[in-house]
Amino acid sequence: MKTIKLEMFKQMLIAGSKALELESDYINNLNVFPVPDGDTGSNMKTTANGAISSILNDTINNFAILAKTYSRGLLMNARGNSGVILSQIFRGFFEKLATDSQEVSIQEIQAAFVNAKEHAYNSVSTPIEGTILTIIRVISEEIVNEEFETANELFDFAVAIGQDTLEKTPDMLPALKEAGVVDSGGYGLVCLLKGMSDQLSGRFDESVLVSNKNSNKAADLNNFIGFNNEPEEGFGYCSEIIMSLNKKITPDAPEKHYFNIESYKRELSKFGDSMVVVQDDDLVKVHIHTTRPHKLLQVSQKYGEFDKVKFENMTNQFYENLQRRGINYKEYNSETKREFKQKIVVTVPSSKFKKRILSEYGIEQVIVTEEDGTPSIQDFVNKINQANATHVIIITDDSNLVLAAEQATKIVAENGVIASVVAGNNAFQALLAISYFDERSEFKANVKSMNKAIKKSHSALVSTAAKSVNYTHITVTEGESISIINKQVVASNKEEFSVLKRTIDLLISVSKHKAICYIFYGINANLEDVKQIEKYVSEKYGLICDIEFTGQKLYQYYIGVQ
Incomplete structure (x- = not known):
């Protein structure tokens, strides 16, 4: 076929989403680090499925409506960097298909792939090759120079180019080669495109598809921009x-x-x-x-x-909230409350961190990722709206949340809210950033001081290796305790205490001014090691050791030196 009908394209998107869902667990395991935090597959699955929910109704009668509905569904459900980039790829893709027609041509689809690449690269400040970006770039560059007899040939070609490029990603990104994996986001995109291609050519098993007759407009009302519960x-x-x-x-x-x-x-x-x-x-x-x-x-x-x-x-x-905080509401100055114009939205791994932040700083807009899941753009928008302030600072505890947070700032800007992202990479950095907030300072000054504090900080993560990996500088064996500093594995040993000592030695060696060693330990930490490490830090370095049980699941320890 030289064109694709509207209903077929909808079924292709559904098949693509299903194909991505079926591979999501495998994609999660395509993790560069041997830490069981791989969530690229889950994030992309949730992003794609959210968009499918938005198009499952009978009111979509041309490609313009499909383009708008699907693109918005992706954007507002986007989770993690991979989900955000996926949403931008299809936003660009559908821009070239947004017509009142009920079919699209081969030439329009070729142009759509090119525009998809442009949007994807513009969505990140520093594009990195060897990722999902490379997959869509190479597909767009190759597809525009080919002539196709049918749309089936075009999509089969796109999948073939995507798979070939995916296999080359370890040669483009050293971290992938060291870990012995291909890029997880790129794998997800290829899965989605393959599902679409298989549906178009009749190779996809229709029994796994969902019916587009089982939903209605009302089902999507809670996902409407800005609505929260x-x-x-x-x-x-x-x-x-x-x-x-x-x-x-x-x-x-x-x-x-x-x-x-x-x-x-x-x-x-x-x-x-x-x-x-x-x-x-x-x-x-x-x-x-x-x-x-x-x-x-x-x-x-x-x-x-x-x-x-x-x-x-x-x-x-x-x-009620005042009473919970022990404040006498009769003596409370409501005018002072109303004049406060800067608020913070922060992500943390566990409810223990949330309680600490609420009790010490009075911050209520907290997203607990281990309980609530990876926040979508919509989740960030909701929290910003709930903050009810003219200026909002979003502090992340994971670099994988930054793109979604940044997209949320663009959305709320349309309603006059000025929001900025302070990109922390772990819970210690998030807490550190909060401690530098001064409500008397200008908004930009607060953002600057928070970012500066994070940049100067030294911190580490300690977890258990989920797989064995041979890096050029270190060998990791599955089940061993490992530590990560600046996104690099720096220690691996079957003895957790040995890893803790090595990690703290490294952090202190690079810290110019050190007075306190912060250790936040989770539910899987060894309590005897916790006691011993406090003694080690005190006796060897003469530092105060601030130790707190924070109950996170993924990392046994967050460690910071200040």
Whole structure:
């Protein structure tokens, strides 16, 4: 076939997502480090499946709608760097297919692959070859120079080029060669494209496909930009609606008024604040704080009817939160609270870290990754919205979360929120960054001081090797205790205490000014080793050793020297 029909393309996307899901566990194991934290497959699967959920309805009747719906579904469900880059690849891909037509040509698909590469490379500040970026780049460069008789040939060619390039990624990225693996993100992209290609050519097993008749628009309302289900602080009612424009509650009801979003915002601003209004075609989402929630319904009903309505009494929640913190609300200066314009959103691995951050710093917008999973762009957007501030600093505890956080800052900027990302690589760095926050300082000064603190810090992670790897500088055996500094394995030994000593020796040797050694140990740490390492640090280096049980699962220890 020289063109692909709309319904077939939808089934191709579904097949691609299913193929990716079937390989997700294998992709997780394509980890450069011998640490059981590989989540690329899970992140890409969740990203792709989220987009599929958004297109499973009968209202998609041309490629323009499919392009917009699928691209937005990917973006708002994107998790991890791999998920974000995947969303940008398909955003660029679908830009060239977004027409009112119900079919696309070979030439349009070729142009789509080229545009996919452009968007992917523009989504990262420093593109690294040997990754998913290389896969889409080489496919785009090769595919544009070929002539195809059918669309089947085109997709088979794209998969072949992708697989060939994937096998070469270890030669492009030394870390992959040392670990003896190919790039996990690139593998995921090839899986998705192969599923699409197999569906187009009739090779994919249709029994694993989901039906596109089993969903409806209402199923996706909770994924609408900015909607969240968590309580906020303040006075009055936290009010949220999703409204369908021009919809009538009864057939004989009066016609609705013409809707202009700017005029609508002006109407709402007369009785509320902390307002966010987003329009997507005939859907309008509103978030507003008001003491008169009935006014929101009264004004809005002139333009449409409601698909979802939510009111929460923030005054009750506000006083309850104050009481939990031991604050007498009668003596609480609410005006000072309202004038505070900078807030922090932070990711941490465990609930113990969350409790520490809340008790020491009063930060409530915390994402616990081991409990909540890898946060999507939508998760970050929700937390920023809940912070209810004009300026928000997102602090990550994992470099794999940075791209999603950065995309979230772009989305909230459309609503006037200024947000910046402070990229920490572990929980110690996240806590360190928080400690440098000064509410009296300018926003940019806070971001700068946090980044500077992280850059000057020295920290390590200790875990158990999930596989055996021969690096040029060290040999790792599965089951041994290992430590990682600056994304490099620096110690490996069957004796955990030996690894701890080696790690601390290295950290202290490169630290110019050291006074305290911080050790945050998890549920799998050896308690006897914890006691011994405190004695070792004190006797050998004369440093204070701040040890705390933080309950994380993946890493036995986070260690930092300051």
